[in-house]
Amino acid sequence: MSDTLLDKNKIWQQIDDEKENMLQLWQELVNVDCGSGNKAGVDFIAQKIEAILKTLGFATTQVEFEKAGNTLVGKIGDTSKDFIVLLGHMDTVFKDGTVAERPFKIVDGKAYGPGCLDMKGGIVIMLTALKVLLANNYSKHGIKVILAGDEEVAHYLSNASETILAESKGALAAFNFETGFLDQGVVTRRKGRYEFTMEAYGRGAHVGNDPQSGRSAIIELMHKGLDIEALTDFDKGINFNVGLFEGGTVSNAVPDYAKLTCDTRYTDYALLEEVLPKLQAIAAKQYVPDTKTVLKTVTEFQSMDEVPGTAALLQLVQEAAAECNLPQPTAKAVGGGSDSAYATVAGVPTICALGVQGVRNHTAEEFAVVDTLFSRCKLFATIMLNI
Numbered sequence: 001m002s003d004t005l006l007d008k009n010k011i012w013q014q015i016d017d018e019k020e021n022m023l024q025l026w027q028e029l030v031n032v033d034c035g036s037g038n039k040a041g042v043d044f045i046a047q048k049i050e051a052i053l054k055t056l057g058f059a060t061t062q063v064e065f066e067k068a069g070n071t072l073v074g075k076i077g078d079t080s081k082d083f084i085v086l087l088g089h090m091d092t093v094f095k096d097g098t099v100a101e102r103p104f105k106i107v108d109g110k111a112y113g114p115g116c117l118d119m120k121g122g123i124v125i126m127l128t129a130l131k132v133l134l135a136n137n138y139s140k141h142g143i144k145v146i147l148a149g150d151e152e153v154a155h156y157l158s159n160a161s162e163t164i165l166a167e168s169k170g171a172l173a174a175f176n177f178e179t180g181f182l183d184q185g186v187v188t189r190r191k192g193r194y195e196f197t198m199e200a201y202g203r204g205a206h207v208g209n210d211p212q213s214g215r216s217a218i219i220e221l222m223h224k225g226l227d228i229e230a231l232t233d234f235d236k237g238i239n240f241n242v243g244l245f246e247g248g249t250v251s252n253a254v255p256d257y258a259k260l261t262c263d264t265r266y267t268d269y270a271l272l273e274e275v276l277p278k279l280q281a282i283a284a285k286q287y288v289p290d291t292k293t294v295l296k297t298v299t300e301f302q303s304m305d306e307v308p309g310t311a312a313l314l315q316l317v318q319e320a321a322a323e324c325n326l327p328q329p330t331a332k333a334v335g336g337g338s339d340s341a342y343a344t345v346a347g348v349p350t351i352c353a354l355g356v357q358g359v360r361n362h363t364a365e366e367f368a369v370v371d372t373l374f375s376r377c378k379l380f381a382t383i384m385l386n387i
């Protein structure tokens with residue numbers, strides 16, 4: 001038996017010994033309302049994690065934002081070159097009061113509670129693996145932990161994505177502890193997202209007395225919504241969803257204002273660049289005379305792409321899984337965005353979705369398989385020993 005194998009057995013055993021602590025921390029992180037809009041809640045989580053990182057020897061900073069949850073950055077070892085980036089987010093999609101409605105619980109080996117899967121479990125996995133590795137004097141690579149406080153809203157009130165991009169430059173590899181999949185897929189590619197609004201301005205009028213002087217902003221946008229959706233091309237890899245439609249005040253007035261919000265997903269940034277002029281043309285077009293439409297970008301989330309080194313990194317993850325006697329992780333491309341995109345924009349090979357495994361994230365039915373909290377922790381520790 002080689003020394004490294006001995007070390008691994010010891011580390012796996014120590015992770016087993018951490019099980020109770022892991023469940024305790026998981027519960028503590030889930031049982032805080034910290035939706036993206038609840039800055040105080042997210043910042044509370046950030047402080048808690050920052051304190052843990054400090055006890056592990058990390059130098060930490062928080063990038064503070066006025067309206068968004070802070071970004072937490074922790075560094076240990078030589079982070080000037082060949083360092084490892086560990087990514088994640090501290091916010092959830094759930095509104096205040098969710099914790100009181102359905103706090104953390106475990107039933108039949110499944111954990112429930114807001115964000116248990118996406119992605120409090122992943123944070124527990126990362127912190128516990130670091131705790132055990134560092135207790136065994138791990139120093140092979142410098143490590144940067146970067147946790148955003150507003151990932152679920154694509155950082156629209158912060159510049160967290162710039163921090164991730166800047167801090168990732170020069171890294172050897174990045175791992176993101178986002179929602180793990182039950183089919184064992186780990187994510188190497190994610191679609192990009194572009195969210196925009198069109199606001200139409202018309203002219204109000206009384207429907208009984210003076211209907212013909214009205215210019216309906218709603219009618220204008222109904223046409224435009226259809227034009228937008230017609231740009232969807234699933235074969236090419238771009239699709240549009242006019243998911244929100246607002247306008248008008250009462251049924252007896254011609255509406256002078258309407259607004260639509262559209263979510264766009266694309267597999268490749270070039271596809272988005274191609275449709276942007278088309279969206280501008282749709283906005284400029286006039287179906288109802290005298291109306292005016294304004295196009296605005298709400299959020300933009302880059303696509304996560306495979307870069308040179310991604311395939312080798314995946315192989316390393318697969319070999320570590322084999323060593324841990326776990327099912328083989330397979331490469332997966334998914335539609336949902338994550339901060340892994342900004343590591344790949346920095347040119348860093350990145351594997352995403354290494355968190356606890358489960359289903360139905362972003363819903364009240366979200367659950368995570370408790371055993372995978374431990375198995376994924378062993379997997380990640382093994383990856384760190386092998387890389």
Ligand SMILES: [Zn+2]
Binds near residue numbers: 089118119178179
């Ligand atoms: Zn997430």
